[in-house]
Amino acid sequence: MTVVRSFRLHSSANEGKHAQVAALLPRWQAGLGRAQSEAVAIFFTTGKLPRWIDAKTWGGGLSQRQWDSVVAQAIAAHRSWLGSCENEFRRIVARSALSAACKRDLFYLNKAHAWHAPATGERVAISGKSSIPEEVLRLARRIFKQARTRVRHPDLRRARTMVMDGKIAAVETSEREHADYWVRISTLRAGKPVWIPLHAHRAFLERLATPDARLASHCQVRVAEDGTVTYRLAVHTPVARPREGGRTVGVDWGLSTLLATSDGHLRGRGFLARLRAYDDRLQPLAAALQRNGIKLGNSRRYRALVNDIREFVTNETNRCLNRIAADPAISTLAVERLDLRGMVRQGQLSRRMRRLITVAGRGAVRAKLDSLREDTGLSTVEVNPAPTSRECDGCGYTHPGNRRTQDIFRCRFCGKIVHADIGGARTILGRSQLERHWLDRPRGHILTALDNDFQARWGLRFADVVQRRNTMVPRVAPAPAASAAEANAHPRVA
Numbered sequence: 001m002t003v004v005r006s007f008r009l010h011s012s013a014n015e016g017k018h019a020q021v022a023a024l025l026p027r028w029q030a031g032l033g034r035a036q037s038e039a040v041a042i043f044f045t046t047g048k049l050p051r052w053i054d055a056k057t058w059g060g061g062l063s064q065r066q067w068d069s070v071v072a073q074a075i076a077a078h079r080s081w082l083g084s085c086e087n088e089f090r091r092i093v094a095r096s097a098l099s100a101a102c103k104r105d106l107f108y109l110n111k112a113h114a115w116h117a118p119a120t121g122e123r124v125a126i127s128g129k130s131s132i133p134e135e136v137l138r139l140a141r142r143i144f145k146q147a148r149t150r151v152r153h154p155d156l157r158r159a160r161t162m163v164m165d166g167k168i169a170a171v172e173t174s175e176r177e178h179a180d181y182w183v184r185i186s187t188l189r190a191g192k193p194v195w196i197p198l199h200a201h202r203a204f205l206e207r208l209a210t211p212d213a214r215l216a217s218h219c220q221v222r223v224a225e226d227g228t229v230t231y232r233l234a235v236h237t238p239v240a241r242p243r244e245g246g247r248t249v250g251v252d253w254g255l256s257t258l259l260a261t262s263d264g265h266l267r268g269r270g271f272l273a274r275l276r277a278y279d280d281r282l283q284p285l286a287a288a289l290q291r292n293g294i295k296l297g298n299s300r301r302y303r304a305l306v307n308d309i310r311e312f313v314t315n316e317t318n319r320c321l322n323r324i325a326a327d328p329a330i331s332t333l334a335v336e337r338l339d340l341r342g343m344v345r346q347g348q349l350s351r352r353m354r355r356l357i358t359v360a361g362r363g364a365v366r367a368k369l370d371s372l373r374e375d376t377g378l379s380t381v382e383v384n385p386a387p388t389s390r391e392c393d394g395c396g397y398t399h400p401g402n403r404r405t406q407d408i409f410r411c412r413f414c415g416k417i418v419h420a421d422i423g424g425a426r427t428i429l430g431r432s433q434l435e436r437h438w439l440d441r442p443r444g445h446i447l448t449a450l451d452n453d454f455q456a457r458w459g460l461r462f463a464d465v466v467q468r469r470n471t472m473v474p475r476v477a478p479a480p481a482a483s484a485a486e487a488n489a490h491p492r493v494a
Helices: 015-022 025-046 064-095 098-110 134-151 202-208 271-291 300-325 351-376 420-433 443-458 462-471 483-488
Strands: 002-011 124-127 130-133 163-164 169-173 180-183 194-199 216-221 230-238 247-253 260-263 328-334 379-383 408-410 417-419
Touching: 002 351, 015 134, 015 216, 015 230, 015 420, 025 064, 064 098, 064 134, 098 130, 098 134, 098 300, 130 230, 169 216, 180 216, 180 230, 194 230, 202 230, 247 420, 260 300, 260 420, 271 300, 300 328, 300 351, 328 351, 328 420, 351 379, 351 462, 379 420, 408 420, 417 420, 443 462
Parallel strands: 247 328, 328 379
Antiparallel strands: 002 194, 002 230, 124 130, 163 216, 169 180, 180 194, 216 230, 247 260, 408 417
């Protein structure tokens, strides 16, 4: 198996060449929309995604080779969207109260992407291997419809990236010092391609120098809203073997400390301070643009600031995770499910910044964990994060009062004191080793299970501990001794 990584390379082409490449975008977007519509119609009619769409009669100013690249990009995007729907379908079924046999049939349908397979008779044959009752197929269609409402369908007519294969974007190694690579891109003018010079950087060359790596024969061209054209080349490398024999480390995400591990390390301590500095610049700029009736997306200054924030979050996440992956004794990371909405609390940052950090952080963490798995063999185990920040990793007592401040965790039952983020990482580690990650269970069910475990261990429930603390008689300090003059003035009466 191989993994593909794309790298943005600097181009020294003149503005005329960039303009000829950018002129492809409007026709490319229209073709993506048409190909997507036909792929969706075929999928819901036949139950299968087409491998190819005939675009010989489309016209529209593009050559047949260019239309082939458009169709390939549209089908690949729709296949990726179906993969996200498959994951959401699996989560819905796993959380349901259906029977084990019904779940098994639904999982089989989901794996085969046969949600809209044609039904003939009382049972439906899937891939010739099994037959599934027709009522299960109807249930699968309803569940898939619900999954589609949760997974946003991409509108390829608004895509600004053109994935050009080797037939219209041939990549060649340069033999001169002017550039490292040349990309020959077909334009709207037949027989008049443009040659784009690209310059490699250290990360790209290091990736290309890895064993069995090869340069892909296609180019990704992105045309920004301001007309800026950027080029990316892809490198194929083999997937690393999983690490074996190492230890598992729990990881907890936060703001004041971006990343805390179960072995006591704190990474990214200045993360929140830097975000607040960005927020102080973001809020006044957004307010000024709105007062003047300017859309935020139309402001180059606003887009540049948002891009800086996203790059900072990505770079800081990569830096902290790289420090962990550098230890060869670690083979597995136990992490909480990648939903960072609870990480950003009210009052710490503005609403706009919280939304931006949630989206950017989720994408950065997911991409980096996948990269570490493919490049270094570092495995990942996900657990449900509820309620790891309030559970004591020593006795198992769970209560909101355990975490009194942002950094201090003090158990109200056993009295254990630990850094709150490190305690959360240790709780995540312990939950991953119990082989019950509770990924598909709601928060209430998890609290009930923790309460039952606590009672089996200590003979008490969480409510009993709270009641005991509320009924404890507080110690009364002894009254100060009266002076001799006060004693004589107010003698005690027998």
